[in-house]
Amino acid sequence: MNIVVCVKRVPDTETKIKIGGEGTKIDPAGVEFIISPFDEFAVEEAIRIKEKLGKGEITILSLGPADAQTIMRKAYAMGADKGTHLNDATECQDTLAEAQALAAALKGMQFDLLLFGKQAVDYDNGAVGVQVARLLNIPVVSRIIKLDVADGKATVERESDMGKEVVEVKLPAAFTAEKGLNEPRYPKLMDIMKAKKKPLEEKPAQLEAPKLTIVKMDYPPARPPGKIVGQGEESVPALVNLLKNEAKAL
Amino acid sequence: MKFDFTEEQKSMMEVGRDFAEKDILPTQEEDEKAHHFRKETFKKMAELGFFGCVIPEKYGGNETGHLCAALLTEEIARVSASWTLPFNMQMWGPAFTILNYGNEEQKEKYIPALVNGDVIGAFAITEPNSGSDVAGMGTTATETDDGYILNGQKMWISNAQTADMSLVYAYTDKAKKHKGISCFLVDMKNNPGIKTAAIETKLGLFCAPTGEIAFEDAKIPKSALLGQKGDGFKICMWQLNNTRLGCAARGVGIARGCHEHAIKYALERTQFGQPIAEFEMIQDQLALMYVEYEAARLLVLKAAYEKDQGNIGNTLSVSTAKYFAGEAAVNASGLAMKVFGSYGYSSEYPVERFFRDAKSLQTVEGTSNIQKVIIARAILSK
Numbered sequence: 001m002n003i004v005v006c007v008k009r010v011p012d013t014e015t016k017i018k019i020g021g022e023g024t025k026i027d028p029a030g031v032e033f034i035i036s037p038f039d040e041f042a043v044e045e046a047i048r049i050k051e052k053l054g055k056g057e058i059t060i061l062s063l064g065p066a067d068a069q070t071i072m073r074k075a076y077a078m079g080a081d082k083g084t085h086l087n088d089a090t091e092c093q094d095t096l097a098e099a100q101a102l103a104a105a106l107k108g109m110q111f112d113l114l115l116f117g118k119q120a121v122d123y124d125n126g127a128v129g130v131q132v133a134r135l136l137n138i139p140v141v142s143r144i145i146k147l148d149v150a151d152g153k154a155t156v157e158r159e160s161d162m163g164k165e166v167v168e169v170k171l172p173a174a175f176t177a178e179k180g181l182n183e184p185r186y187p188k189l190m191d192i193m194k195a196k197k198k199p200l201e202e203k204p205a206q207l208e209a210p211k212l213t214i215v216k217m218d219y220p221p222a223r224p225p226g227k228i229v230g231q232g233e234e235s236v237p238a239l240v241n242l243l244k245n246e247a248k249a250l
Numbered sequence: 251m252k253f254d255f256t257e258e259q260k261s262m263m264e265v266g267r268d269f270a271e272k273d274i275l276p277t278q279e280e281d282e283k284a285h286h287f288r289k290e291t292f293k294k295m296a297e298l299g300f301f302g303c304v305i306p307e308k309y310g311g312n313e314t315g316h317l318c319a320a321l322l323t324e325e326i327a328r329v330s331a332s333w334t335l336p337f338n339m340q341m342w343g344p345a346f347t348i349l350n351y352g353n354e355e356q357k358e359k360y361i362p363a364l365v366n367g368d369v370i371g372a373f374a375i376t377e378p379n380s381g382s383d384v385a386g387m388g389t390t391a392t393e394t395d396d397g398y399i400l401n402g403q404k405m406w407i408s409n410a411q412t413a414d415m416s417l418v419y420a421y422t423d424k425a426k427k428h429k430g431i432s433c434f435l436v437d438m439k440n441n442p443g444i445k446t447a448a449i450e451t452k453l454g455l456f457c458a459p460t461g462e463i464a465f466e467d468a469k470i471p472k473s474a475l476l477g478q479k480g481d482g483f484k485i486c487m488w489q490l491n492n493t494r495l496g497c498a499a500r501g502v503g504i505a506r507g508c509h510e511h512a513i514k515y516a517l518e519r520t521q522f523g524q525p526i527a528e529f530e531m532i533q534d535q536l537a538l539m540y541v542e543y544e545a546a547r548l549l550v551l552k553a554a555y556e557k558d559q560g561n562i563g564n565t566l567s568v569s570t571a572k573y574f575a576g577e578a579a580v581n582a583s584g585l586a587m588k589v590f591g592s593y594g595y596s597s598e599y600p601v602e603r604f605f606r607d608a609k610s611l612q613t614v615e616g617t618s619n620i621q622k623v624i625i626a627r628a629i630l631s632k
Contacts, residue, residue: 070257073257073261074261186265186268186269186298187261188297188298188312189262189265189299189300189303189312189318190299190307190312192258192261192262192265192314193258193312193313193314195258195261196257196258
């Protein structure tokens with residue numbers, strides 16, 4: 001079983017984001033970058049499948065600037081075997097252009113499973129995984145919370161507002177991981193040391209001119225201060241009135 | 251001179267931080283109340299390789315070094331000082347000492363098992379009437395045809411009642427004074443001459459067991475001797491110069507935990523219509539905590555770095571770091587309590603626990619006074 005996992009470098013979720021680059025990009029100064037948490041679920045799932053089957057190879061594919069290799073090695077430390085870095089110094093923001101570059105690289109790879117996180121937690125588009133699958137003309141199931149592989153097909157579960165779906169897919173197929181799929185492991189110290197020795201190929205990302213550009217970024221509006229309605233029982237009617245008519249929460 | 255961490259060191263700090271927050275913090279207060287040493291936490295730390303940093307791959311270690319071990323210790327102590335004790339009880343104490351002084355048989359028997367957590371370790375120096383004055387110990391090991399017989403009492407021993415093995419220091423020849431002390435590798439279980447009891451009256455470090463050990467004609471084999479007869483005092487000092495690095499790193503972690511909690515609280519808590527962080531006297535406290543934390547950390551990193559360069563016997567650097575980091579932890583926890591006001595005095599918030607845990611650092615593995623004696627002797631003999 002050959003598995004390819006696409007991972008993206010994103011700002012640490014605990015970082016206070018600053019807008020830089022003439023108001024269209026995140027200012028990377030002082031920001032710690034991590035593997036996008038949903039991508040980490042995808043990496044963990046790949047490792048679990050390999051462990052369960054006792055064979056296979058896990059390849060990491062990442063499109064991003066030079067330090068994307070740092071997060072690729074995190075995936076190596078968890079248990080991935082090798083990987084390809086598609087270097088993009090421009091930090092492309094057009095998901096279709098990114099998907100095309102990833103798909104071009106994937107056309108030269110043999111795989112049964114192609115895994116993504118459901119979205120990267122930087123721009124939260126949630127588009128790339130599905131776009132890549134379409135470009136490769138393979139089936140895709142998004143936001144999965146369970147994945148079983150047997151006899152050339154995968155049985156997956158996904159949740160929606162309506163309830164749970166169980167889907168069967170012929171391989172090769174693509175999946176995007178939702179929270180709940182698994183609990184990612186901590187890399188062992190020994191595996192962190194060994195990660196640097198695993199093969200990592202670097203290629204320039206073949207990106208077309210973006211058809212989409214971010215023209216302006218803004219901070220979320222400051223939250224209005226809270227309101228103290230009163231104290232004790234007698235203030236309950238006023239509170240209910242405000243929740244109903246002003247906050248529209250009831 | 252380079253002040254950057256390597257990518258691997260950063261990854262290891264991240265593992266330490268995540269482990270502390272996800273695997274220790276959720277049960278910290280519950281275990282604190284119950285004085286509970288959670289065995290599965292210990293096993294997980296071992297599995298991740300936390301106790302193998304300074305141990306060669308051949309004996310199950312990962313050779314990531316003293317600096318990595320100190321960074322991990324800091325990350326854990328930032329959340330729970332108790333859970334940094336196993337670094338000393340497994341790795342810097344028994345395993346690393348056996349690696350340096352043991353024969354091949356002893357290394358193979360104990361080191362891999364201490365690293366992977368199959369064996370819980372300890373080291374026993376202190377006695378009811380002998381603390382800083384190590385050579386004043388009363389425990390004896392009398393040689394017989396087929397081994398030694400231990401008699402005496404050890405006190406304030408971390409892991410006394412949980413340990414499977416312990417380094418035990420005892421006199422083989424009292425007349426030779428400190429040159430008559432020897433070190434033994436003692437299997438603590440299934441020996442009718444060894445009795446242990448928990449000490450429940452301590453101020454802090456509740457999730458790390460402490461106890462006393464009584465040796466009453468406890469028979470141990472000849473193969474238990476570590477190094478040569480009479481090497482005990484030398485081994486003890488060598489060992490303490492490594493375990494003290496662990497204590498110093500624990501102090502750094504406590505100081506960091508305190509200043510992080512204090513900053514957060516000072517920004518949230520409002521009095522007189524503004525966050526208390528706006529008041530200059532609070533700012534003074536926060537600044538002092540930060541300065542001492544940062545200085546302590548640099549001392550620890552330097553001492554750890556020297557060991558990784560092969561200078562294991564760096565007593566001046568280690569004692570300087572241990573003294574300063576221990577005091578910094580106590581100061582930081584005291585200041586954090588002031589920032590927190592009444593909540594600082596309450597077990598509802600963690601600074602009260604940090605305060606109790608920090609105090610141990612002025613005593614364990616050489617008091618602050620003893621560190622100053624070592625420092626003064628070293629700088630005067632230069």
